[in-house]
Amino acid sequence: MQDLSFITEWIDSSLRALMPGWLTVTVECLLIGVGLLLVYALLALFYIYYERKVCAAFQCRLGPNRVGPWGLLQSFADMFKMLIKEIIHLNHIDRFLFALAPYLVIIASMLAFAVLPWGNGIQIINFNIGIFFLIAVSSIGVLGILLAGWSSNNKYTLIGSLRSGAQMVSYELSIGLSVITMVCLAGTMSVEGIVAEQQDLWFIFKGHIPAIIAFVIYMIAGTAETNRGPFDLPEAESELTAGYHTEYSGMHFGFFYLAEYLNLFIVSGVAALLFFGGWMPLHIPGWEAFNYIMDYIPSVVWFVGKAIVLSFIIIWFKWTFPRLRIDQLLALEWKYLLPINLVNLVLMVLIIVFNWHF
Amino acid sequence: MANITKKIRTLFPQATFEGDENKPLVVIPNAQWHELAKALRNDPEMAMDYLVTIVGMDWTENLGCIYYLMNSVTDEVVGVKVLAEGTRQQPVIDSVADLWPVAVTYEREVYDFFGIIFLNNPDMRRLFLNIDWVGYPLRKDYDANPAINPVSTESERQTDFTDVYTRNEKGEVVKNEVRVFQKDDFVVNIGPQHPATHGVLRFRTAVDGETIKKIDVYMGYIHRGVEKLCEDLMYPQTLHYMDRLDYFSAHNYHHALCMIIEKAAGIEISRRAQVIRVMMDELSRIASHCLFIGTYCMDLGATTMLFYTLRVREQILDIMEKTCGARMTFNYDCIGGVMQDLAPDFVADVKALLEVLPKNIKEYNEVFTGNVIAKNRMEGVGVLSKEDAIAYGVTGPSGRASGWACDMRKHMPYSIYSELDFEEVLATEGDSMARFKCRLREIEESAKILAQLVDNIPDGEYCVKVPKMLKLPAGSWFQITEGCRGAFGLYLESDGSPKPFRLKIAPPCLPQAAAVDHITRGQKIADLITIGGSLDYIVPDIDR
Numbered sequence: 001m002q003d004l005s006f007i008t009e010w011i012d013s014s015l016r017a018l019m020p021g022w023l024t025v026t027v028e029c030l031l032i033g034v035g036l037l038l039v040y041a042l043l044a045l046f047y048i049y050y051e052r053k054v055c056a057a058f059q060c061r062l063g064p065n066r067v068g069p070w071g072l073l074q075s076f077a078d079m080f081k082m083l084i085k086e087i088i089h090l091n092h093i094d095r096f097l098f099a100l101a102p103y104l105v106i107i108a109s110m111l112a113f114a115v116l117p118w119g120n121g122i123q124i125i126n127f128n129i130g131i132f133f134l135i136a137v138s139s140i141g142v143l144g145i146l147l148a149g150w151s152s153n154n155k156y157t158l159i160g161s162l163r164s165g166a167q168m169v170s171y172e173l174s175i176g177l178s179v180i181t182m183v184c185l186a187g188t189m190s191v192e193g194i195v196a197e198q199q200d201l202w203f204i205f206k207g208h209i210p211a212i213i214a215f216v217i218y219m220i221a222g223t224a225e226t227n228r229g230p231f232d233l234p235e236a237e238s239e240l241t242a243g244y245h246t247e248y249s250g251m252h253f254g255f256f257y258l259a260e261y262l263n264l265f266i267v268s269g270v271a272a273l274l275f276f277g278g279w280m281p282l283h284i285p286g287w288e289a290f291n292y293i294m295d296y297i298p299s300v301v302w303f304v305g306k307a308i309v310l311s312f313i314i315i316w317f318k319w320t321f322p323r324l325r326i327d328q329l330l331a332l333e334w335k336y337l338l339p340i341n342l343v344n345l346v347l348m349v350l351i352i353v354f355n356w357h358f
Numbered sequence: 359m360a361n362i363t364k365k366i367r368t369l370f371p372q373a374t375f376e377g378d379e380n381k382p383l384v385v386i387p388n389a390q391w392h393e394l395a396k397a398l399r400n401d402p403e404m405a406m407d408y409l410v411t412i413v414g415m416d417w418t419e420n421l422g423c424i425y426y427l428m429n430s431v432t433d434e435v436v437g438v439k440v441l442a443e444g445t446r447q448q449p450v451i452d453s454v455a456d457l458w459p460v461a462v463t464y465e466r467e468v469y470d471f472f473g474i475i476f477l478n479n480p481d482m483r484r485l486f487l488n489i490d491w492v493g494y495p496l497r498k499d500y501d502a503n504p505a506i507n508p509v510s511t512e513s514e515r516q517t518d519f520t521d522v523y524t525r526n527e528k529g530e531v532v533k534n535e536v537r538v539f540q541k542d543d544f545v546v547n548i549g550p551q552h553p554a555t556h557g558v559l560r561f562r563t564a565v566d567g568e569t570i571k572k573i574d575v576y577m578g579y580i581h582r583g584v585e586k587l588c589e590d591l592m593y594p595q596t597l598h599y600m601d602r603l604d605y606f607s608a609h610n611y612h613h614a615l616c617m618i619i620e621k622a623a624g625i626e627i628s629r630r631a632q633v634i635r636v637m638m639d640e641l642s643r644i645a646s647h648c649l650f651i652g653t654y655c656m657d658l659g660a661t662t663m664l665f666y667t668l669r670v671r672e673q674i675l676d677i678m679e680k681t682c683g684a685r686m687t688f689n690y691d692c693i694g695g696v697m698q699d700l701a702p703d704f705v706a707d708v709k710a711l712l713e714v715l716p717k718n719i720k721e722y723n724e725v726f727t728g729n730v731i732a733k734n735r736m737e738g739v740g741v742l743s744k745e746d747a748i749a750y751g752v753t754g755p756s757g758r759a760s761g762w763a764c765d766m767r768k769h770m771p772y773s774i775y776s777e778l779d780f781e782e783v784l785a786t787e788g789d790s791m792a793r794f795k796c797r798l799r800e801i802e803e804s805a806k807i808l809a810q811l812v813d814n815i816p817d818g819e820y821c822v823k824v825p826k827m828l829k830l831p832a833g834s835w836f837q838i839t840e841g842c843r844g845a846f847g848l849y850l851e852s853d854g855s856p857k858p859f860r861l862k863i864a865p866p867c868l869p870q871a872a873a874v875d876h877i878t879r880g881q882k883i884a885d886l887i888t889i890g891g892s893l894d895y896i897v898p899d900i901d902r
Contacts, residue, residue, distance in 0.1 A: 059665040155546045159568070159883070229659055230731055233884075320725075322732050323659025325884040326568055 005121025032124055036113055040262060041079075047261035048075040050308070051315050058319045082257075087250035090152075097151035102248065102255035104144030109262040111137035116269045117195050117278035119299035130191035131183060134270065135176055138225070141259070142168040145227075148256075149244040160243025163233045163326055167224060170333040171231075174221035177341040178214040181348045182274040185211065185357065195278035200285050204275040206358050210348040215275045217337055217344070219313060222267035224329070226260060229318035233326055268310035272303060276310075279303040362404055362436060370394055376439065377834070383424070383437040391440045392452040398427055398436065399457045405429050406436055407748050408764075409458035410838065411864035413849045414468035415439075416497045421449045421474055426836060426847065426864075430748045430762060433769045437836060442474050450523075450531055453479035460751040463872035471496035471585075475523050477531065481538075482521045486578030486901060490515050495586055538574050539564050546883075550579045554657050554887045557897025559871065561886070568882045573875040577868075581901040588861040593619050593828045594693055596861060601687035603865060604899035606646035607842035609638040612691035614839040617772060618848050619693050621837070622830045630818040631695035632774050637708070637811050638678070638690060640804040644715070645674040646842035647755075647797040647804075650894045654794065655726055657891040658735055663726050670711075670718050677707045693828065695821030708812045715805050719798060727795070736791035740877045740889035743788055750876060751869035754844025755796040756893050760788035766840040780807050790892035797894070829856050841866055843894055863902055867895035 011031075015024045049064065049072065056063030064071030090098075114124040115134050127133055142165060149161020185207045186194040197203075204211050224231035233243075245256045272278060279299035283291045324332070351357050363382055366373055372390055376383040386394050398406040406427035413424040422441040428434070442449035453476035455462045465476040466485040473494035476482060484491065492506050519535045526532050539545055539562070549560035558579035564571040584603065588596040600611035613635050620627060652667035675685045680701035682688040690697050701707075726732050742752060747760035757764045765782040767775040783799045785792040830852040838847045844866025851860040870893045877893075878886050 055662075059662050060669070061665065155544070159546070163568075232659065319662045321660060321729065322655060322726070322735060323884075324731055325735060325882055327882065328731075328734050 003121045008122065036110065036124070040110065040113065040258075043265055044258045044261045045075040045079060047264060047311070048078065050311075051261070054312065054315050055319050058316075079254075082254040083251060085250040087252055090247060093153050093247070094151040097147045098247075099252070101144045101148035101151060102252045102259075104147065105141050105259045106144075106255045106262075108137055108139075108141035108144065109259050109266060111140070112266045113262075115191050116266070116303075117191050117273055118303055119279045122300070123191065126190070126192055128188075128190045128193075131179060131189050131194065131270075131273075134191075134266075135172070135179060138263075138266065139168075139172060141263070145244050148248070152244070152247040154247055156242075157244045157246050160233075160246070164227065164244055166326070167227075167231065167233060167329060170330055171221040171224040174217055174333060174337045174341055175225060177338070177345060178218040178221065179270075179274060181210060181214040181341070181345050182207070184345070184348050184352055191273065191278070194273060195280050198277035198280045200283055201358055202275065202277040202280070202282070207348065207351070208357065210344050210351060211275060213340065213344045214348070215271070217341055218271055218274070219310075221333075221337065222271065223314050223317055224333075226263040226267055226314070228260070228264065228314060230321035230323050231329060232318075232323060233329060264311050264314060265307055268314065269303070269307040271310050272306035276306050277302075362434065365401070365403060366394070366397075369397055377437075381435070381437070381836075383439050383834070385439045385441075388440055388443045388451050391438075392454065394438065395425075395454045395457055398438070399454075404436075405431070406434075407458075409454070409460055409464070409751060410435070410845070411847050411849070411862065412461065412464040412468055413860070413862040413864075414472040414474060414496060415851075415860060416472055418498050421446065421472055421497075423451060423468055423474065424834075424849065425454075426849070428838075430764065435836075435838075444531075448531065449474045450477060451475075452477050455479050458751075459749050459876070460869045460872055463868065467868075470494070473497065475531065477523050477525055480520075480522055480536075482523055484578075486581040488515060488578075489517060495583060538562075539572060543571065548886070550576070554890060555897070556653065556890070556895065559895075559897045559900065561874070563883070563886065565883060568884070570878050570881055570883060570886060573878055573886070575871055575874060577871065577897075577900050579901065580898050584902045585861055585863060588858055590857065592856050593830070593858065596858065597692065598687070598689045601689055602898060603863065603902060604841055604843060604846075604867065604896045605686060606649060606896060607639075607642050607846075608686070608688050609635070609642040609690060610839065610841045611846060612689070613639055613773070614837065614841075614846055614848055616691045616693055617839070618835050618837045618850050619828070619830070622833070622835050622850060622852065623693075623824075623828060625694055625822065625824060627695050627822055628818045628820070629774075629816045631820050631822075633811055633815050634696050634700060634820065635691055636773055636775065636778075637808060637815075638688075638696075640807045641674050641677065641708070641711075643804045643842045644711075644801050644808075645671045647801050648674075650797055651722060651726075651794070654891040654894070655732075657887050658732065660726060660729075660732070663722065666718070666721060666725065670715065673707075673711055673714070677701075677704065677711065680704065680707070692821065694824040695819070697821070699820045700815070705812055705815070708808055712805055712809055712812070715801065719801060722798065727798070733791070735884075735888055736794060736892070737787075737789060739790045739885050740881065740892065741787070741789045742873070742877050746873075746876065747788070750873040752844070752873050752893070753869070754841070754866050755783070755800055756793050756870060757844065758783055759785045759792035759796040761786045764845060766838050766845050770838050772837070772839055778807050778810055780804075790888050793892040793894075827856055829854065830858075838864075843867055843896065843899070844870070865899040865902065867897075867899040870895045871900050 015027060053063045064074035067073040067077050112134050115127060115130040117123055145164045146161045149157040182203055183189055185203055186197045188194060204215055245253055279302050281294040281297060281302055366384055370390055374385045376385055398404050406429050408428040408430045410426040410428050415422050415424060420441055422439060425438045427436045440451055442451050444450045451474055453465055462479060462481055465479050466483060468474050469482055470484040470486055471494055493500050518538055520538050522534045522536050523531055543564040546563045546565055548563050549555040550558040560576035562574040584599045588599060597612060597615055600615050601608040603611055648667040648671045652664035655663035678688060679685050681704055682690040742760045744761040747757045747762045753764045761784060763782055763784060768782045780803045783796050783803060785796050832852055832854040834851040836849045838845050846866055847864030849862035850858055853859040874890060877889050
């Protein structure tokens with residue numbers, strides 16, 4: 001498996017040769033920031049196109065096919081439309097919080113990007129508590145949504161944000177518990193460590209039954225966490241027009257829109273990290289030739305590919321299921337997912353203690 | 359029927375009778391009206407538990423109402439004509455809202471158009487027009503000068519109060535103001551521009567958290583005054599308005615109006631025209647129910663189903679387009695038959711449709727009906743009991759889902775329906791799921807009717823000769839037919855001229871919208887969408 005850290009190390013050493021240490025760090029931060037923004041924008045554009053095409057396939061349609069070959073430029077066109085749209089200034093709102101809310105949402109998803117295992121050696125921050133950091137920063141997003149709903153001074157947005165608050169706080173529990181289950185198996189919270197642990201076998205195979213249960217729960221809770229159907233109550237359009245972002249226009253709305261798709265990527269990226277080895281290629285113990293060939297596929301392709309396949313499942317949910325009602329949603333979490341998750345955690349611990357995993 | 363007339367004669371000697379022997383119109387002064395209504399409603403021999411409609415009337419010398427009542431078991435219909443008391447400035451009739459809850463809405467409509475005040479009606483506001491409208495448009499002496507009611511550029515006027523008129527000890531009519539909502543209610547405005555109200559309908563919803571406390575339904579955003587417009591048109595010209603009420607049952611409504619005019623004029627139409635009309639009705643019904651399933655699933659968040667059901671609907675619209683030349687406002691049935699003959703490949707197209715229909719219905723059930731989330735969202739949500747369905751006049755598939763056998767094709771057979779073999783789809787649960795399933799099963803029944811007719815379309819002329827200047831004899835006619843959404847009543851009164859003196863349209867969707875408040879109390883906001891969707895009202899049909 002090719003280690004890509006030589007690129008980052010080369011940039012670092014050549015910069016250090018040119019300038020003092022503090023400036024190097026500053027320049028590197030800027031470079032990473034710009035790089036992140038670029039990846040962020042491109043991924044969002046890709047996801048918009050991807051979801052449209054997938055949804056069209058489910059609905060016996062063709063999807064975007066006019067702008068550019070196979071409609072590839074459609075999402076670019078939409079992005080430019082969004083950028084040049086007027087931001088409507090409203091009266092009777094809390095201006096500061098109203099403007100702040102979309103940034104909070106987008107910052108939360110950007111921070112989460114920092115710890116995703118993009119490839120062998122390319123990771124922005126290598127924490128020893130990486131996965132914990134990820135859970136922590138992704139909770140900031142709900143603050144943005146609550147602020148958006150409150151500051152808009154509108155009854156729909158208020159109901160939407162209240163729903164959202166209840167939903168995200170509840171489902172964070174499930175996400176946290178299924179992550180803990182997998183952290184137990186990995187024995188580390190460091191993202192690099194978790195990936196390294198899956199060198200021989202991905203966790204979904206290694207941890208077998210509890211890992212599969214944790215995966216299913218993680219996918220359900222992850223869908224809820226991203227506010228996507230069938231858990232899109234905060235923005236249930238048939239009830240609350242657009243929920244918490246009803247009053248937003250132009251790029252302010254665009255931020256919520258982008259954050260939704262990026263959160264979709266983050267949730268599937270974390271699923272790929274915890275259950276499918278992050279950037280680690282598919283290795284099967286004993287099949288040396290197979291493992292060798294698999295190593296030739298670049299690690300970035302592995303990670304992004306896994307994330308995209310997993311987001312396909314979440315998109316599939318959205319275009320198949322009707323929406324839940326708020327009480328049913330909370331009942332699902334507190335009455336079913338949480339107890340199952342707790343039992344699953346105990347099961348995982350037992351399996352680790354008695355060494356029943358592969 | 360005869361014993362009801364006899365009974366009324368013995369109980370109320372003041373009552374007189376108009377019209378022919380079989381379908382007499384009871385005429386009663388307002389002083390005895392409430393007593394008579396009570397007897398009609400509560401007497402076990404009469405038990406007129408379904409108020410079909412209230413027709414407001416202005417006979418220029420006096421104002422009044424015609425009530426059409428129906429026994430939901432024996433299907434007997436009684437018409438009662440009540441003359442208003444008091445002056446033309448303040449005509450008064452006693453309210454029957456305590457006997458039939460749906461009367462609240464019907465009386466508001468009459469008040470809106472004729473200015474007749476109903477004593478003891480708990481909510482005597484205008485129903486369709488703005489609260490500051492001047493005049494009562496369906497009165498014969500109404501001044502339509504636009505200067506009196508100019509188009510307003512300001513926001514819609516609105517009040518939190520409603521009027522209740524009562525009689526004090528001296529017998530004078532007094533007006534009391536009552537609050538619509540409680541003072542500290544959190545009122546959310548849902549509509550008129552809202553994706554789930556299926557058109558411009560507005561619900562002012564008082565909520566407690568996510569729970570609904572009360573709903574105040576505002577209608578009239580798409581009110582065009584069809585009844586008033588018809589009074590200035592020749593009979594053939596009135597027909598095309600029927601396309602624009604419930605635009606999904608355009609054929610059925612056309613059929614109804616053609617039938618009542620033909621009945622009044624004594625025109626016999628050919629067997630071929632009858633068969634074509636019935637086939638078109640049933641095709642409309644399938645298309646309408648398909649759209650219902652699609653939009654309903656979309657309201658619940660399952661967007662994909664819409665496209666699956668629209669496939670079938672497209673196929674039907676293609677069949678219609680080939681024959682009628684239109685996909686939406688067909689204007690196909692005409693007095694004496696139908697406008698054009700069938701397209702040459704009509705039979706083949708219908709057969710192709712009947713072939714794909716069972717497969718599609720199976721798919722709908724697999725994708726949606728069996729889904730656990732769909733079941734949770736619909737089962738036990740918005741239960742409407744049979745008694746309430748009758749009291750609120752909720753007909754059509756929504757009423758049949760509550761167990762009320764109200765399919766007018768069976769109970770008041772018209773055209774060739776009595777010869778056809780089909781089942782009346784009934785359920786007992788009365789919840790949203792039952793309403794959904796009833797419509798699914800009705801598609802199958804309509805397909806059954808089409809299968810019986812498609813190979814048996816007789817030859818003959820598709821339209822008989824009708825005089826260009828059609829004049830109806832003086833008199834009044836009432837007819838109930840089955841639209842796609844329920845019982846569609848038509849009242850036609852003629853004074854012998856080529857224009858109708860009064861054409862009253864009693865749409866199935868108005869009582870359904872009026873029942874929303876009753877059904878949704880104590881449910882969640884999300885259930886309002888489920889319930890509203892499952893009732894399947896069409897706003898142009900409510901507003902007319």
